[in-house]
Amino acid sequence: MSGILAVLHRDGRPVEPASVERMLAVMSQRGVDGVDSLLSGPAALARQHLWETPEDVDQCQPLVDERSGVALVFDGRLDGREWLCEALSLAPTRSLSGPDARLVMEAYLRWGEDFAERLLGDFALAVWDPRRHEMILARDALGTRGLSYHLDDRRLLAASDVGALLRHPDLSSDIDEASVARYLASHWDDQESTFFASVRHLPPAHTLAVGCGRARRRRYWSLDPERRAPRASLAENAEALRSLLFEATADRLRCRGPVGASLSGGLDSSSVAAVAAAVTARRSGGAPLRAYTYAFDRFAEYDERPWARLVTDHC
Numbered sequence: 625m626s627g628i629l630a631v632l633h634r635d636g637r638p639v640e641p642a643s644v645e646r647m648l649a650v651m652s653q654r655g656v657d658g659v660d661s662l663l664s665g666p667a668a669l670a671r672q673h674l675w676e677t678p679e680d681v682d683q684c685q686p687l688v689d690e691r692s693g694v695a696l697v698f699d700g701r702l703d704g705r706e707w708l709c710e711a712l713s714l715a716p717t718r719s720l721s722g723p724d725a726r727l728v729m730e731a732y733l734r735w736g737e738d739f740a741e742r743l744l745g746d747f748a749l750a751v752w753d754p755r756r757h758e759m760i761l762a763r764d765a766l767g768t769r770g771l772s773y774h775l776d777d778r779r780l781l782a783a784s785d786v787g788a789l790l791r792h793p794d795l796s797s798d799i800d801e802a803s804v805a806r807y808l809a810s811h812w813d814d815q816e817s818t819f820f821a822s823v824r825h826l827p828p829a830h831t832l833a834v835g836c837g838r839a840r841r842r843r844y845w846s847l848d849p850e851r852r853a854p855r856a857s858l859a860e861n862a863e864a865l866r867s868l869l870f871e872a873t874a875d876r877l878r879c880r881g882p883v884g885a886s887l888s889g890g891l892d893s894s895s896v897a898a899v900a901a902a903v904t905a906r907r908s909g910g911a912p913l914r915a916y917t918y919a920f921d922r923f924a925e926y927d928e929r930p931w932a933r934l935v936t937d938h939c
Contacts, residue, residue: 625674625769625784626654626655626671626672626673626674626676626699627648627651627671627699627783627785628669628671628672628697628698628699628749628750628782628783628784629648629651629661629669629670629697629782630667630668630669630670630750630752630759630761630780630781630782630783631643631644631668631780631782632666632667632668632752632759632779632780632834633666633667633778633779634666634777634779634780634834634835634836634837635666635778636666636836637666638665639665639667639668641663643792643793644661644663644668644670646791646792646793647783647788647789647791647792648661648670648672649791650785650787650790650791651672651783651784652672654672654784654785655673655674656673656674657674657675658672658673659671659672660685660686662686662688662695662752664695664752664754667695667752667759669685669695669750670686670697671684671686671697671698671699673685676701676880677701677723677724677878677879677880678879678880679720679721679722680723681880683723683725685697685698685725686752687725687726687729689729689733692733692753692754692755693754693755694729694733694751694752694754694755695752696725696728696732696749696752697749697750698724698728698747698749699747699748699749699784700724700745700746700748700764700768700769701724701745701746701875701876702724702727702728702744702745702747703744703745703872703875703876704745704875705719705720706720707744708731708742708744709727712727712731712734714727714730724745728749731743732760737760737831737833737842738844739762740762740831741844743762743764745764746768747762747763747768747769748761748762748763748769748770748771748784749761750762750782756835757835757836758834759780759782759833759834759835760831760832760833760834761782761826761832761834762830762831762832762844763827763828763829763830765845766828766829767815767828769784770784770785770825771783771784771825771826772784772785772786772818772823772824773789773823773824773825773826774789774795774822774823774824775839779794781795782826786819786820786823789822789823790820790822795822796820796822798820798821798822799820799821800817800818800819800820800821803818803819807819815827815828827843829843829845829846830844831844869896869899870902873899874903877904877907882914883900883904883913883914884914884916885897885900885901885915886915886916887915887916887917887935887936888917888918888928888932889917889930889934890928890931894931894932894935897935897939898935898939900913901913901939913939915936917929917932
């Protein structure tokens with residue numbers, strides 16, 4: 625996963641390059657494919673690149689829209705790109721060959737702060753909009769990609785890693801003892817607290833928009849437990865589920881290199897591995913999918929290797 629960093633001085637002070645460099649140094653392991661940054665007066669954006677998809681190779685961020693000056697850093701993978709192109713009225717033949725960040729930029733320019741609810745996939749991002757003097761953070765619906773932040777009257781700091789924020793010279797590293805206690809007691813309901821009093825996690829499915837004298841956080845998606853599929857036969861429902869599983873798995877196989885699957889032998893990982901094997905074989909002319917299974921000889925009663933072998937033999 626790439627590493628992203630965003631800084632906004634709400635009082636208008638210019639961002640010091642040295643402080644950005646100190647924070648980026650903590651996440652240096654993320655910058656396998658290099659690092660780029662943009663300092664624009666009171667705002668700064670940076671990304672340590674790990675090019676995950678074929679479309680992202682050699683694409684550097686921050687991405688800047690020349691007409692508006694809007695800048696973006698994006699860590700993630702977009703799914704349903706064809707649907708997004710259609711919603712944006714973009715020609716798929718051209719747009720689908722470009723990086724995910726370009727589609728995210730187009731979505732922000734079209735829908736403004738409501739853009740995040742149009743994005744499918746795993747992502748964390750930051751947008752600097754100089755027209756509104758505003759920094760917008762967003763995180764995917766299930767929180768697959770991490771994004772932490774510090775916010776006070778003077779500044780907003782955001783980064784993929786908590787440790788990067790703690791390297792800022794003005795940020796306290798005091799421990800949040802209540803958060804540590806909840807962790808040790810296995811209370812997982814708090815999605816915002818970190819072990820440090822000055823740093824928060826942006827919760828999944830949320831955006832945070834911060835300007836000079838304003839800050840607003842919004843939840844853009846919630847699971848609806850009352851939603852029901854249209855009435856259909858058992859066979860029709862099974863086919864609909866199968867179609868969705870193939871589509872979702874195929875989206876997640878869009879990557880630069882070989883794909884591996886974690887296979888425990890249970891119904892969920894076995895289903896995903898079986899579908900991934902079928903999709904991979906079609907795409908690569910019959911090349912097999914490589915699967916990995918954890919096994920512990922000390923706990924024979926939990927050994928799932930027999931079931932994992934059945935899946936690998938069949939697929």
